[in-house]
Amino acid sequence: MTLDTVKHAAGTPETELPWKELGLKEDEYARIREILGRRPTGAELAMYSVMWSEHCSYKSSKVHLKQFGEKAPENDALLVGIGENAGVVDVGQGYAVTFKVESHNHPSYIEPYQGAATGVGGIVRDILAMGARPVAVMDPLRFGAADHPDTKRVLPGVVAGIGGYGNCLGLPNIGGEVVFDSCYQGNPLVNALCVGVMKHEDIHLAKASGAGNKVILYGARTGGDGIGGVSVLASETFDDTKPTKRPAVQVGDPFQEKLLIECTLEVFREKLVAGIQDLGGAGLSCATSELASAGSGGMRVELDTVPLRDATLSPEEILMSESQERMCAIVEPRHVDRFMEICEKWDVIATVIGEVTEGERLEIFWHGEQIVDVPPGTVAHEGPTYHRPYARPEWQDALQADDAGGLPRPATSGELREQVLKLVGSPNQAAKSWITDQYDRFVQGNTVLAQPEDAGMVRIDPDTNLGVAVATDGNGRYAKLDPYAGAQLALAEAYRNVAASGARPLAVSDCLNFGSPEDPAVMWQFAEATRGLADGCQRLGTPVTGGNVSLYNQTGDTAIHPTPVVAVLGVIDDVTRRTPIAFAEEGQLLYLLGDTREEFGGSAWSQVVHDHLGGLPPKVDLDREKLLAEILISGSRDGMIDAAHDLSDGGLVQAVTESCLRGGKGARLVVPDGLDAFTFLFSESAGRAVVAVPRSEELRFTDMCGARGLPATRIGVVDGDAVEVQGEFTLPLGELRTAHEETVPALFA
Template sequence: MSLDTVKHAAQTPDAPQPWAELGLKENEYSQVREILGRRPTGAELAMYSVMWSEHCSYKSSKVHLKQFGEKAPANDAMLVGIGEQAGVVDVGQGYAVTFKVESHNHPSYVEPYQGAATGIGGIVRDIIAMGARPVAVMDPLRFGAADHPDTKRVLPGVVAGIGGYGNCLGLPNIGGEVVFDACYQGNPLVNALCVGVMKHEDIHLAKASGVGNKVILYGARTGGDGIGGASILASETFDSSKPSKRPAVQVGDPFQEKLLIECTLEAFREKLVVGIQDLGAAGLSCATSELASNGTGGMRVELDDVPLRDSTLSPEEILMSESQERMCAVVEPAKVDAFLAICEKWDVIATVIGEVTDGDRLEIFWHGEQIVDVPPRTVAHDGPVYERPMARPTWLDELQADTAAKLARAADGDGLRAQVLALVGSPNQADKSWITAQYDKYVLGNTVLAQPEDSGMIRVDADTNLGVAISTDGNGRYAKLDPYAGAQLALSESYRNVAATGAKPLAITDCLNFPSPEDPAGMWQFAEACRGLADGCLELGTPVTGGNVSLYNQTGDAAIHPTPVVGVLGVIDDVTRRTPIAFENDGQLLYLLGDTKEELDGSAWSQVVHDHLGGRPPAVDLGRERLLGEILISASRDGMIDAAHDLSDGGLIQAVVESCLKGGKGARLVAPEGIDPTVFLFSESQGRAVVAVPRSEELRFTDMCGARGLPVARIGVIDGDSVELQGQFSIPLAELRETWEATIPALFG
């Protein structure tokens, strides 16, 4: 290395550099040279390459994501919005809740256990960095065909990684999804959500302010694992001709993370921290540049002071490493000793690696030589922005014209019975207990609802019973048929799930999983989904607080279905008034809320019975969703209903079977006059729920629905030990349970 690396770079403009190997395009490399007025040093090139990757810079998605701010509904609950490590909302009584969902898709395909485990670790650190104590996690998952050999490799590892890391942290896993579809065969989606609780005054932000304040790196030592991990893996498609990316996958240590949580929260309580940033994708490159960029000055870093696991690491590798369980804090000089003492108490390695300066540059030194001298904002925030070419797919008209209307329906009750059993036992609708039993749902003692309830629910305050409910949803089949509507349907279902438990939806986080942005059709799908979600949030009054974009989810020309996953958070004043899904009381009346239409396109019925995908997804009516939510919340609060279940994948019959099996009670159903039995059972019309109403509350409940203009129909009664559709079929609960519970263990047990 030259005696002055930065000056040497200026004096050797034509020296070859591996910009392409690091993932930069030629125009991006030229842009870096223009910013610096010279060629970058090797360390600068490493920083720009990871920070300008798709995963870190959002360079293909920024122009569309800005709608979430431009169309944001007025919402008094929002305390911290898009742009910070996680959004924060006011839930009352002085409490704030922060929540966020992110992806760890590509690492989880390469190394399922560590990829999924470190996905949990990363999202938990985002929550800690906001000043909150993590209280729960969730895991929306998508895998390839359930019977494919590679799914048998990926799914058990992913589930074990999520359970192993989350259980060791002592965090309950309260919800999520598991969906199988051949489109995810080479690109499973492993999304992770964490929610944390704090008081309003405890909110912390990622900024380095105060000249002379010290920059402290604390947590695990920096190693060679995860060099360019998520930032590189998530920014390109998989290609069998390329070398293995296995060394790029990070390795997690949940016990180290647990110490990091307690250490950080104690430092917050003692008011020792000015600014804080977790080290996730892009590692130190991200933490230093973002802290400096968000602050009021510059930053000087001595890279020699970074604690290493591998002394052979080059400065470029140290800057790119995504080793886990690390954080950066900005601390006033007078409080450094106290901060370090807390770290020592928790057996957490902590080192002062730099300080805030009065300049406007991020300067990094190695062995006494300056190796980085950059404007930090150009690294962290002002990277390339692309308006990628977009084109509605040429195949979409033909796909939408191929409706489910042509599909054969059951000719009699025996045929309907067989289709119900096929649906209930299909991998997507079957019991997921084999998976969720590997997660601790009740650790910490504040879990009120967890899988398979409509949403997870956590008690926030033990004295007042204030709580929050969270649901994640997303239907890639719907989004394939219409990405604009598909995004709104994901929002609608998640909103409906939260309301069904009695909580009022407040805000959302999203994880937008899409194919390559360099494909005009994939980019069009992404743009339409963003537009749909922004429009939907505006109408429902639920602002986007933050989230994640995961692109390049395809192998060669095989792209995943566009899969916007939407997490909705709601608040409930008293968790003892929650509404579960279980039908538990004989004689209670079953009411169907909402309109049932002939909407079978993209449905579970069309997939399971006919292996068909085509037509248009169910119609979106956000006004109806809002009304339904108000009814469900009021009925829950006022004791008018004892159970509620939203209607979504699989339609009415799937919801009824799940509620019957959960409560151990049967149901006798009667189809309203004039409705086709297939439509009654399997339609996936939106804005609907089935509720169990005590006979003493029937008049009050139906009067409320009528007064507010919500269609309501009595469709049956809780009774017996079978699920029966009058005049068509009867299926004993024992047979339903055996069918529902056998599928996943047979595939993966």
């Protein structure tokens, strides 16, 4: 077979290439020919196909994502924003923290263990590439119905993959979510977040500058796994054939990644790197084109020097391979020998595969023959931009009119008690310890809070106790009812969870999971959610530092609920002042902060008791969220709050149950004037929290709330070994614990 060189391509314009099979549209292929002034070579076509995929180019979403920049609030803490591998914020004392959340949804359905494992590995390398040491991971997960046979196939594999990879890396898994809903059947969402820490001066960017600097590929050998992962597997709608596409799923080796991390951190310490990029989605195609495009020159690569696991791989396959545990560094010639010494010390394969050039082209050669000659920016950053049509779906009005407030409510105290047990034992509200116990949450010894706390928290300075907290949240049911409000409710909940731990919210990363962008109704959901999140971040003063869009989460005509997952990172000056959720001391006074209204649209109660989705989600008041956060942070810092738990999915009764079981203490509750017991227990009004206040601090705490205008209602006391709602029912903690903790093991153990 004749090698398809640049010269050969110029002389054979009529040659047919498999552009459609590689996920390109006809007009996209025509645009590539226009850019090059000829037909592409096979290698060039491979590069454009993966880099112009939905997953890499954001071609359907970037017209909406630009709002995150246009509406970005002024924030002195932001050091690196959207456009790099991950955002970076200043947390004080000379420290910078980088964090990002990404998706690995489709691979995790095809091959649950490897899909989830390599999702963790990929996000860890994104953080590493910024110059940071990874210190913690989190995993927001969505699965189909808990009792569906395929959920029993997917969930255990995903959980084992996350735990297996993260535990081997020695990274604590400090938070996340597990949600079940039939809309995710066949389209589970496996999102992965990583947090990293560095000093300000250690920040690294993905760019290739300095003619003569060497391009070094280091890490694992390149194999045939992951080929077409971003262009085909992650960028089209699922159908019945998808579980056969296993070669498109990457295979991970966490021990190789651990060596890669330590090796990379050592070359950073010795300042041997001028630019760096990890190899994740689109592999070498991404790393070479993005480094060259972001730099000040061109790049020449000798592709036949790439170390291979499979000697039969073609140039196109090498460029498209998404084999894991690989990095690409730009190194000055004077540092190459030392760079190689460090790689050898860590038993990491390293190979000079090219160099930065004076020109403005990315040139790739195969055994001396040129197979790629492209402007790198057209591959990396100048892909198609689609203004997809979008329209409010015809069914939206009927969905919102189907108000959950009209559903039958418990008529007796006995029915109320029965529905409380049903709620706290339902798969979504039940304890997830069977899952989280498979993750090492405390490795490294710096974990301060982890599941099931409101936020994960890690210490980043052992001398001063400076720390950061992170929470991820997202409610697809709310977003289905109102995508704009749903996105803001996800933001508000994550913001509130961070504040409830005692940390001050600083910045946001997001993973926007939606159905097919070719459906105008889905694009309307996406446009509304993005607008809502951008407006919400502007109001709260928390800039979006980066994130991910995952589209085509759809089987046939059935899309998932719009699921914007929002991660909020906050800083706490002293982690010893953090606030747990546990009610741990008898006599603590329980206060409900915020206003409780008749809001049941999209609620856990409506789902669990009536299998109903309709109406409007809770109203969003971001000014109230800011005020609530200020009270929670001040109360924590000044010793006025012993415990705090945000109120969200499941309402007050869910939060009180979790806090009582966490601390092993009961609570006596009194329904406040103006509320009925049902609304008091099950409402999901936003902007609320329940706090435990020491008796000695009650006056000071209520004075603070009153002075700042935050409603604070005393609703009970920590006492005994049961949850008692006076005048209604008593539920012993043992009975609650059985209902809450046995559901998930019974389904999956």
